[in-house]
Amino acid sequence: MLTGAWTYVVACAASVVIATLSTPAGVSGAVLVLPFQVAVLGTPSPAVTPTNLLYNVLATPGALYRYWRQGQRGGRLTGTLIGGTIPGVIAGSVVRVELLPGARPFEVVIAAVLVPLGAWLLFSRPAPPHPAAHAIPSAAVVTMAAVVGCIGGIYGIGGGSILAPILIGSGRPASEVAPAALASTLVTSVAGVVTFLVLASEHHGSVAPEWGIGMALGLGGLVGGYAGARIQPRLPENIIRRSLGVLVLAIGVRYGWLAV
Numbered sequence: 001m002l003t004g005a006w007t008y009v010v011a012c013a014a015s016v017v018i019a020t021l022s023t024p025a026g027v028s029g030a031v032l033v034l035p036f037q038v039a040v041l042g043t044p045s046p047a048v049t050p051t052n053l054l055y056n057v058l059a060t061p062g063a064l065y066r067y068w069r070q071g072q073r074g075g076r077l078t079g080t081l082i083g084g085t086i087p088g089v090i091a092g093s094v095v096r097v098e099l100l101p102g103a104r105p106f107e108v109v110i111a112a113v114l115v116p117l118g119a120w121l122l123f124s125r126p127a128p129p130h131p132a133a134h135a136i137p138s139a140a141v142v143t144m145a146a147v148v149g150c151i152g153g154i155y156g157i158g159g160g161s162i163l164a165p166i167l168i169g170s171g172r173p174a175s176e177v178a179p180a181a182l183a184s185t186l187v188t189s190v191a192g193v194v195t196f197l198v199l200a201s202e203h204h205g206s207v208a209p210e211w212g213i214g215m216a217l218g219l220g221g222l223v224g225g226y227a228g229a230r231i232q233p234r235l236p237e238n239i240i241r242r243s244l245g246v247l248v249l250a251i252g253v254r255y256g257w258l259a260v
Contacts, residue, residue: 015224028182050214058214058218093192095154117248
C-alpha cells in the first residue's frame, strides 16, 4: 500500500493510462480504477465505491468535450441511457452501504462484474452496424440501463462500462455508443456521489468518498480521457475490444480467486 504524497502521484499517473486505453470503447476506466484502489491505494470499503464515482465525475468531461469537438454526441441514445441509469445507480448505492459494506463480499461482486464483462469483450463478435440494430425498443434499453445502473451503483462505475460493450455488440457503432455511454456515466456518477454523501450523514465508518484520492484519479482520468477520445477514430474497434477484454478478465479472475 502507498502512503503520503506518492499515493496521489501514482493514482494520477495510473488513471491517465487507464482512461487512455478504455475511453475509445466508451468506458471511463472506472471498472479498472476500482481494483487499483483496493490493491494499490488501499482505499477503505465501502468508501472505495463513491471514490470511484468521484473519479467518473472528474474524468469523463475531458472525453466528452473531445467527442463533442469531433461531432460525436450520441444522439437520442444519450437521453435513453440516462433515464434508466439514474434510478438504478441510486438503488445500487443504497445496496452497497446497507448490504455489502465489507471487503470480502465486495470482492465477490468485483469478480461477478468483471469476469462476464471481460469474456464478453474478449470472445464476442459485435454485429456489423446496420439500421435494424437501431430498432431495439427504447423501453428495453431503459430497463437494461436501470439494471446496469444498479450494478454500477454497487461497484462504482456509473454503468457505462457494461452498457458500452452490450450496445456495440448489438450492432451500434462505437462512434455513437462511446459518447452516449460516457454521458450516462457522468450524470449517474453525480447522482451516485450525492446519494453516498446523504448515506454518510446517517452511517458511521467510511461511506463518503476519499476526496484526495478521488481528485487525483479524476485529474489523471481527465487527461487520459481526452487523449483516448482523440485517438479513437484511428483505432480498429476489434483491437479496442480485445485489449480491454484481456485486462478486465484477468482482474476479475484475480478477485474471484481472492474471494474463494
